[in-house]
Ligand SMILES: NC(=O)C1=CN([C@@H]2O[C@H](COP(=O)(O)OP(=O)(O)OC[C@H]3O[C@@H](n4cnc5c(N)ncnc54)[C@H](OP(=O)(O)O)[C@@H]3O)[C@@H](O)[C@H]2O)C=CC1
């Protein structure tokens with residue numbers, strides 16, 4: 301199967317490599333074109349523009365940072381829309397809001413293309429290992445045609461119905477993740493501030509129901525102040541912001557998520573946006589030190 305792949309960041313690179321390793325023919329594009337070179341070493345071809353990739357491939361996957369990036373790659377000069385026609389499929393796996401996804405879907409179907417949103421849960425390592433959870437919605441036939449690729453990229457896929465449902469589900473999952481990370485960071489910081497051992501706290505959490513895989517994986521690296529990015533903090537804050545907007549649209553107050561969002565904004569203002577999202581711990585720890 302031949303696929304195009306747009307966006308070779310942390311996730312896109314791992315996913316494209318995975319497809320290549322599993323026998324897919326992959327044509328890649330990235331805004332910073334030099335990032336394509338590593339993929340060429342794995343057997344990829346390069347398209348000079350998103351339009352060139354779409355022209356060559358029946359199916360094109362995108363994995364881009366945020367709504368403005370997803371929009372610009374589709375609607376911009378040399379963008380996806382210039383070549384998307386005749387039943388070609390466009391699969392956006394980026395985490396965006398439902399409005400962005402619907403806008404892209406409408407434009408693509410208007411020119412005769414087919415659209416599937418398929419954001420993923422799972423980070424750099426699951427992407428490398430083909431263990432993502434895929435939350436697809438949109439064109440059902442396109443979803444079924446993409447199953448060979450999804451079975452390489454993920455350990456489980458869901459088809460959630462109409463466009464927007466995948467985006468909403470992904471934002472809800474990440475809202476819970478961001479709030480949990482903040483609660484955990486506050487607990488670690490409070491243990492430290494009261495003279496208790498944060499290491500012992502993590503060990504105790506791991507013995508009971510509260511010690512989820514995220515806490516058990518990130519806790520030890522947080523205590524070493526190792527924030528090498530798997531999931532960049534700026535993207536987690538984008539997801540909190542989009543989830544809060546979804547809450548407001550639906551008349552739901554979410555004070556826990558709102559507080560977590562503020563903590564991520566504060567961490568960004570401290571220059572931690574490109575670090576792993578667990579670096580919010582540094583912002584939490586720094587709070588109130590002058591009292
Ligand atoms: N990292 C993770 O653990 C996970 C991330 N996600 C989501 O997946 C998406 C990608 O994440 P990740 O790979 O971590 O992000 P990165 O920041 O590592 O990569 C972002 C990608 O988007 C491209 N990009 C950014 N702005 C533009 C633009 N205006 N036009 C064209 N391309 C652009 C970047 O290109 P360039 O190289 O030129 O900057 C890069 O290829 C995000 O939506 C994120 O929320 C979902 C699950 C897990």
Ligand SMILES: O=CC(=O)O
Pocket residue numbers: 395420421422423474531
């Ligand atoms: O979106 C991030 C993730 O870990 O999932």
